[in-house]
Amino acid sequence: MDDYLNIALPKGRLGEDVYSLFASCGYECDGVMDDSRRLVFENPERQVRYFWVKPWDVGVYVERGAADIGVAGKDTIIETAPDVFEIGDLRLGRCRMACAAPDGFTDDGGTVLRVATKYPNIARSYYSSMGREIDIVKLSGSIEIAPLLGLTDVIVDIVETGRTLRENGLSVTDVISDISARLIVNRASYRFRGEQIRELAGKLSSRISEEAERR
């Protein structure tokens, strides 16, 4: 086993913002942002190795030790509950996990509430905390369309600006939790490479605070 710190980044815009944050703390790596099909990148000098994975898979890579650390949205962490440490809030990709319904909809509690979502565990846990009986319709995307077509009564999804909801005649009825990108760490890696990981987490945290002050 080499001494590289293996870092799983979520593919997409959030991952690019996360990489920029890491690079600004001195953990840059050639080629990461190039438009290519390569997935693994190394910086021998810094002893870091980045790889791009699907955002929903970051937790699995970290839990099973393929990555020492990774960055995952809080939404995927709550939904998939990987057995990892969550040692930092990177304050990137901020949004809310919310329930939304067609404008004017009221839940009178008379029927089983039909809920469309990509997050069945979050939806089940939220409604069971209120004792509300629901029927979950698990979808992979375009959740907003479900109430419009009469497939469900409401949706549970992440909401960033609320524009998509508004344009589809939906509005937020309740906020379940705030979401942002989190730094997650494999439990064994934290033990054996704690110094390296805490140094990185400390630098990220200082940079995030500087950015917040600048704003």
Next chain:
Amino acid sequence: MKIDLSVLGSTELISLMLMSLYRGAGYRRYRMDRFEEYDLYVKNKDFLVSDSVLTFTDTNGRLMALKPDVTLSLIKSIRPKRGELSRLYYSESVYRPSRGDNGFREISQTGVECMGDIDFGTEKEILSLALDSLSLCGERHILEVSHAALLSCFVDALGISDSARHRLMGQIWTKNLHDASALMASSGAGCAASERLLRLLDLCGGPSEVLPRAGELAATADEKKHLAELEQVCCGMDSLQIDLSAVSDSSYYNGIVFRGYVDGIPRRVLSGGRYDVLLQRLGYDASAVGFAVYMDELERIDIPVAALGSAEV
């Protein structure tokens, strides 16, 4: 007859070495039935790793389970009491849901339990056996130790509701101190108590480094008592790592709790602790401490089996 040890896989070999280690330390092997009455698990569900248990109806119509856990059955069989000390080891299979899909897995566990009258000497002996067990699994290893009752005292001092406490314990378990701070603030926890807890959770390192610093934070008689217990047990064992946040939200552990890691294996390979509360819940007035080594985590470990040659039987 000579047996070529290279016919054994890593986990079989480690299991044999562990059993030999425990036997050499004066522990007696305890063999158990593979099945147990389901009722035992219904009453003690929160002790189990998962709520899901494989069940079947036996020929008498009783609802039975394939064991998801060894400790509960061991307590039931031993019936521990004060004035005695049972030192036992086992190597058994347990059946638990697999994480990747909806099926079950057979997982082999080898471990030790001490039940009856437990003193600091017994706890030290168990920690020492845990360290020796880890040494057999890999050269680079860490045994991380915490104290369930000590952390509980610090959390009690916050004066927050049970549901907030449950959420907070989950956050502590994942070292999620950013959300823990926000939760304490929104749950009406006192500032001083919150600050004190966060400082405790930040402590991590060898006993001689961490315990004096924890001593500066301990305020109540109970906190000081639990810390003194931890000091006494860890005294002279400098290779231990103290991490006072490493306590899962289990109401059964009341003293030391520990987990073992081996470099190159992504999950804990050993876990254990002091669980008097579980015994009391099952109706026994006695103490107990023990640990299990998870053999399934060791399957890919590189043990130079060929170098061991053969064994004479």
